[in-house]
Amino acid sequence: MKQAGLSTSRSSPRKYSDEEKARFVARVAQVRNVSKVSRELGINRVTGYAWAHRAGIFTSDDANERKTKFLGLRADGVPRADAARQLGIEQHQAMDWDRGIRSFAKGRIYPDGKVVIYKQDEILANVRRPRTTWAQGEHIRLDRVEQVIDARYLSLREREHLKDLSAQGLSIRKIASQLGRAPSTISRELKRNTTERGHYLPHTAHRLSVKRRFRPKTVKLATPGALRDYVTAKLEKRWSPEQIAHRLRKDHPDEMEMRVCAETIYQAIYVHAKGELKRELTASLRRGRKRRKPRKTAEQRTPRFVDEMVPISERPNDVDDRVLPGHWEGDLIAGTQNRSAVATLVERSTRYVVLGHLPGDHGADFVRESLVRALRPLPEQLRRTLTWDQGAEMAEHKAFTVATDMDVYFCDPGSPWQRGTNENTNGLLRQYLPKGADLRQYTSEQLAMIAEELNGRPRKSLGWDTPAERIAALLEPA
Structure with a gap:
């Protein structure tokens, strides 16, 4: 750390009360996830790990044991999300373990020895390589740092550029113009991922955006309510899902919660419905099928009419x-x-x-x-x-x-x-x-x-x- 030029000193540490510490220790004993509890209670994560270590609840041995179990499940072919869910591990932590990345207070260390600094926009090689500093806003090869999932989503490179432009005081529309994005995309990004202290942290924003994409999510029609009752009643009248979806807009023009697309109704019937509910709903569909079937062309009819006719x-x-x-x-x-x-x-x-x-x-x-x-x-x-x-x-x-x-x-x-x-x-x-x-x-x-x-x-x-x-x-x- 010292050879890399990283300081470990802290200035003006926050003072926590005994009540905060007791509440934190009790919550960690229940959840066994220091990072999650630290975010919930607004406590520094490093301080939280120290408290948990002293209380004997969450130690380095425990962390290594969970990492060993996680890597064992991954070696057995268990998907990353399922393995993390079984062991109660944060998704971003599971991703780092999967890729061999180690995190510390100011950045991340990659398997090839590369160090990424959150606050200074620097990429440092290991001690055998010269230190390289990048100017603010300069193009950086971040494809080796974070893989771009799809062009529809903001990449880490775009988020870091957004931070630089925002720090220069540019308006949302000017930022959007330089990034080639819609102004609404930039507005939502800043609104969702700006911290309570008014700071936009690109790496944190990137991790949060990945976490939001995790599935499965709550099925809209799985929750009892007016929308589900409306859909069920119209299916009993043998209305098609498309008819129901469009009629909802006419019958409830000002109630945005009464909105559902036809595909959501089909998914609720064919995928999410179980037992008696599934039997009732599939019987109300036009064809009464229990599963989807590819469409086929109609059979050719044999001409039988031979009398005089008008074509x-x-x-x-x-x-x-x-x-x-x-x-x-x-x-x-x-x-x-x-x-x-x-x-x-x-x-x-x-x-x-x-x-x-x-x-x-x-x-x-x-x-x-x-x-x-x-x-x-x-x-x-x-x-x-x-x-x-x-x-x-x-x-x-x-x-x-x-x-x-x-x-x-x-x-x-x-x-x-x-x-x-x-x-x-x-x-x-x-x-x-x-x-x-x-x-x-x-x-x-x-x-x-x-x-x-x-x-x-x-x-x-x-x-x-x-x-x-x-x-x-x-x-x-x-």
Whole structure:
């Protein structure tokens, strides 16, 4: 230490009372972490180690024993964070032990003999190397001192430069300009890491920033409260996590604590939920899966319609704009072994859903009558066109046009995306009408209730309005 030019003398040491010493010793006996307790009680760390050593609570032998146990766990392949947590070691201390770094009051000593001084911005070689002093603000190769994790985070080099610029009295915006960072980044850095005495210490700030990144953190929906109750209630109504996340902003515009993103809800269900809670939440999801599954492309449909038809290429262009209401898409969803079916209709501009009851056969005659019964009560301005796939169930499309005054257009073979709104709606309906079920058991009243619940869900494509709200606005008298 003397050969390196470091003084060990201290001026005007602080006087501690007996009560402070007793409180410190009792706390260390409980926590067994001198650094942590020293920060909590505002006591010098070196003084705290001396008190603990005299009290026989925390000695150098104890520290060496914990270091030996820590290095043994690391040799066995235990992650650093887990080993530190088992032994009650500070994360920065565990990192130093892992890298062979020794700390002292004024800096750190690295395995290659390099000494880093906190207060003087000096890097000293061992006694066999000449002492090197760096001018304030000069570029220093600190990549060997502290590894840069990612460009998003402030590095130790940037923090030391920030300290130099701040000491020169530069404003936050000028500092940000020289560092190439946003002014808000510099403002937060100084606010978070400035000590109570008004000093900004770059090495201390760097260690604190690393400590904040440690995981796991408290799960937002793991804590009971209004947000969790809201999410659970909407999941029970079969709302998707994305619908819940965006509707929260509409229902609670001024309550910032009522905010959660869709991914957080999925994480709460798939990762953090356990036992009965997990079974309840996964059952409320659209597909009811217990784990995530990669998306797959839809199966290609075999064209079956051979009668004369009007292709979708001849459909009016204003249908694609989704501005004028009254243009519908339709299809059948089949039950077990294709023995039962339900007719599904969705209006393109409002996403309003209507279901057609097919209690017996689902041939062309029965489908025509079901669609006529479902659409005839609607006003004339909501009955313009119908787009269907090339299924044989629409062989009576001309009779349907005569009964409803709606033109029918057919998609190209194997092109379900040409009526994508209806395909999406059929996927939503499968939550109520699952595959493999006998759909003849559902009455017309039950189908009406399913359609009503689906029309009451907020939709992303509607700015998180519901189809029922949109259709009601169209039917209101001018």
